Amino acid sequence: MTRRFLFLTGSTRLDGNTELLARRAADQLPADVERRWIDLARHPLPEFEDLRHDSDHTRPTEGNARLLLDATLAATDIVIASPLYWYTLSTPVKRYLDHWSGWLRTPGLDFKATLAGRTLWGVTALAHEEREVADPLIGALNNSAAYMGMRFGGVLLGNGSKPGDVLRDTEALTRAKTFFAREAPFARFPYEQAEAVTAP
Numbered sequence: 001m002t003r004r005f006l007f008l009t010g011s012t013r014l015d016g017n018t019e020l021l022a023r024r025a026a027d028q029l030p031a032d033v034e035r036r037w038i039d040l041a042r043h044p045l046p047e048f049e050d051l052r053h054d055s056d057h058t059r060p061t062e063g064n065a066r067l068l069l070d071a072t073l074a075a076t077d078i079v080i081a082s083p084l085y086w087y088t089l090s091t092p093v094k095r096y097l098d099h100w101s102g103w104l105r106t107p108g109l110d111f112k113a114t115l116a117g118r119t120l121w122g123v124t125a126l127a128h129e130e131r132e133v134a135d136p137l138i139g140a141l142n143n144s145a146a147y148m149g150m151r152f153g154g155v156l157l158g159n160g161s162k163p164g165d166v167l168r169d170t171e172a173l174t175r176a177k178t179f180f181a182r183e184a185p186f187a188r189f190p191y192e193q194a195e196a197v198t199a200p
């Protein structure tokens with residue numbers, strides 16, 4: 001099956017480090033892989049409203065919600081390219097993921113069944129030198145993939161503060177070269193991984 005990569009960029013500025021790094025990784029994809037880029041900050045979703053216990057969500061028929069839902073359903077691979085903001089996902093990305101909760105409960109969509117088995121990836125840039133401060137972002141994406149029954153390809157991290165800095169992070173650029181080449185395993189919650197290690 002032809003792979004269709006959806007790159008969702010979540011910086012609040014143009015030409016940021018996260019997108020630069022994501023584009024370096026995307027450059028390595030085979031020529032027959034489809035790629036689509038959508039800038040979440042410039043395609044803002046409405047504020048998410050939790051209707052779970054009131055009424056059904058309805059399928060969006062227009063605007064950015066429809067665009068992003070249709071693009072999400074069509075993708076075999078979803079790449080969340082979010083800068084590290086306060087140690088986690090940026091607001092445009094977080095709002096997009098909140099909308100998954102509505103799409104999960106939209107009659108006729110089969111959102112979870114459609115995404116199950118597909119792959120979630122992450123790319124992030126951060127100013128901090130110690131990469132483990134990005135663990136909350138990595139955990140949010142891993143656990144979201146586990147909840148959805150998706151594969152998780154991990155998060156490509158790069159260092160930088162002002163736009164362009166990440167191009168001096170040679171280790172990140174090296175990791176970008178092979179990032180999408182790996183076979184992503186099914187995501188597991190951390191407690192499932194612990195059980196797997198200790199099981200006889």
Ligand SMILES: Cc1cc2nc3c(=O)[nH]c(=O)nc-3n(C[C@H](O)[C@H](O)[C@H](O)COP(=O)(O)O)c2cc1C
Pocket residue numbers: 011012013015016017018019082083084085086087088125126127128129133159160161162163
């Ligand atoms: C609102 C905000 C929050 C940030 N929080 C963090 C943070 O928690 N840890 C960190 O290392 N860098 C943080 N930074 C720095 C950015 O992660 C860094 O500048 C990154 O290169 C931005 O990505 P971009 O160039 O793709 O926009 C923050 C920047 C902003 C604007």
